[in-house]
Amino acid sequence: MAAVMKGVRVLEVAEQTFVPAASALLSDLGAEVIKIEHVERGDAMRGLATTGTAIVPENVHVLLEHSNRGKRSLGLDIASPEGIEILYKLAATSDVFITNKLPRVRKKLKIDLEDIRAHNPDIIYVRGTGQGERGPDADKGSYDGLAFWARAGVALGIMQPEYGHVPFPPGPGFGDSIGAMTIAGGTAMALFHRERTGEATVVDVSLMSSAMWAMGQAIGLSVTLGQGWAPPPSDAPRRNPLVGNYLTKDGRWLALTCLQAGRYWLPFCECVGRPDLATDPRFADFESLMAHSAEATEALRELFAQRTVDEWRAALADFIGQWAVVQDTLEAANDPQSVANGYLQPCETADGFPFSLVASPVQFDEEPAAPGRAPEFNEHGDEILAGLGLDIEEILDLKVRGVVA
Missing domain, CATH: 3.30.1540.10 (formyl-coa transferase, domain 3)
Structure with a gap:
């Protein structure tokens, strides 16, 4: 497969699924992704033990693997002066900075657009939010079950009147993963634009915007007709029996x-x-x-x-x-078309436990992208710091003071 993102370095300050899954897709396609994790607990996803009706297996955290495949991990306290300076040094060597932190948090941590651009004016700055960067709820957190599923009309778009309840999303990270594809595509577009014009842009994608695009035809009809979209009743007469x-x-x-x-x-x-x-x-x-x-x-x-x-x-x-x-979902994984096209790819954990991940939905040269495993927490910390020119004594001192994991 053509590693179309090879040579691109992505610096990620994000957790859960929405934004991390976007940089995971870029990693699948050849990008180097440095994942900055909380210095003590790591990505909050590491602590997620159950989802819906399923228990996350102890031998492989598939949810974490889905959105962190192929990355390098550094546990870093970016709230400390030394930690933020390390982040700035990494930003200076990166093509993309990607985050899901809320505006007030970005400001507090000094990782807002102006902060990062002060150290790399050519960096592509990518923000993934719940409801968008502007408006009364711009600084409110969200999840895909809210901004994508509930707020954008998706849940009511499938809810039959006889249900008597609002249906849950069909799977964990459903809206997150769809939104992640949008972020990855937008990031690639921004890199292409920079390559052609020299101009570095800001990329904004929200869970709500992704869902509204997915519901775009229904919303267009709703606005035109002045009525909210709802599916026909299950016993509605069919115009076409086929x-x-x-x-x-x-x-x-x-x-x-x-x-x-x-x-x-x-x-x-x-x-x-x-x-x-x-x-x-x-x-x-x-x-x-x-x-x-x-x-x-x-x-x-x-x-x-x-x-x-x-x-x-x-x-x-x-x-x-x-x-x-x-x-x-199990039948889909074993569907002859899924198998023939490599839509599921083999992988293994750091301990060598085999499992499978859904491949990137985009293929180049008729070959699916083979995903790498997710990193252990801070697995690449010393290596990343050494790449910035820090010697072993300096790294040990940072560890002792809790700046790095």
């Missing part, structure tokens, strides 16, 4: 999205062994099929309930229309 989800004999679901019903109805009926449905006067042409869509939908419900999901996989294997089995 668009929707159908329950199989073994309690699984098939999803059909054949938007051109007139084109796909005949080949569908032939594939499922029901050519009589194609010649039925109620469904024999497009206009009739649309006029009798409720009856066609009911016929398909009865049809799909007669076979298991594996039987339907075989029956629909040569169907030219668009369909998929509704899968869980």
Whole structure:
């Protein structure tokens, strides 16, 4: 794979998932990422033991690995005068400074734009926030379950009226990981712009902006029509019987999205062994099929309930229309398409324990990026400090005084 970010040094002052996952993507693609961690506890993610219904395994902290792959770690007290000077020296040698600290915290720690640019005027300064850099809530913290999921219309966008509750995000770091892709892309754009013009820019991405982009078509319709977006009720009449989800004999679901019903109805009926449905006067042409869509939908419900999901996989294997089995995350990991394209990549912890990570969604030269493991806390501290010209006595003195881990 072409390591398209090779030669780029990223200095990260961030924790949890949103911003760290962005620099993890850059690391996958060749960038050197120096992760600055709290001098005593490290990234707060290191202490996360459970998420949703899952317990984080003791032998591999997959959540930490996802967002910190391939980085170098330095435990540093940037609230101390000596610590902040070390950070400034690292910034002077970096192409990108990336942080998720709130405006008031950046100011207190002296890592705001002006502080970092004073030591490197050419650095790309990247800020990842909850709700954006401006506005009444700019200085309020958030999580993807709030700014991305709840606030931007995503949760209500999938909530069926019969639920009776607001659904949780589908997985840990869902909005964080989507936002991270946006940050990584924006950072690459800023580096390209600097390469072409010599101008260093500031990159701002928020969880809320990422979610609103993801919901962009729905929000556009909402603003135009003057009403909030909501999904149709599960029992709403279907205009097109070849668009929707159908329950199989073994309690699984098939999803059909054949938007051109007139084109796909005949080949569908032939594939499922029901050519009589194609010649039925109620469904024999497009206009009739649309006029009798409720009856066609009911016929398909009865049809799909007669076979298991594996039987339907075989029956629909040569169907030219668009369909998929509704899968869980383990099935997605083992999906033949996932395997063939390398969407999951092998990795191992510092102790040699094997595990897998989802690869960067961007591939170059038809080869998936192989992720490195996340660093142990302060694993590269001495090496990074030595790279700044500090000798062993100076490093030991900093350790004794608690400036570095």
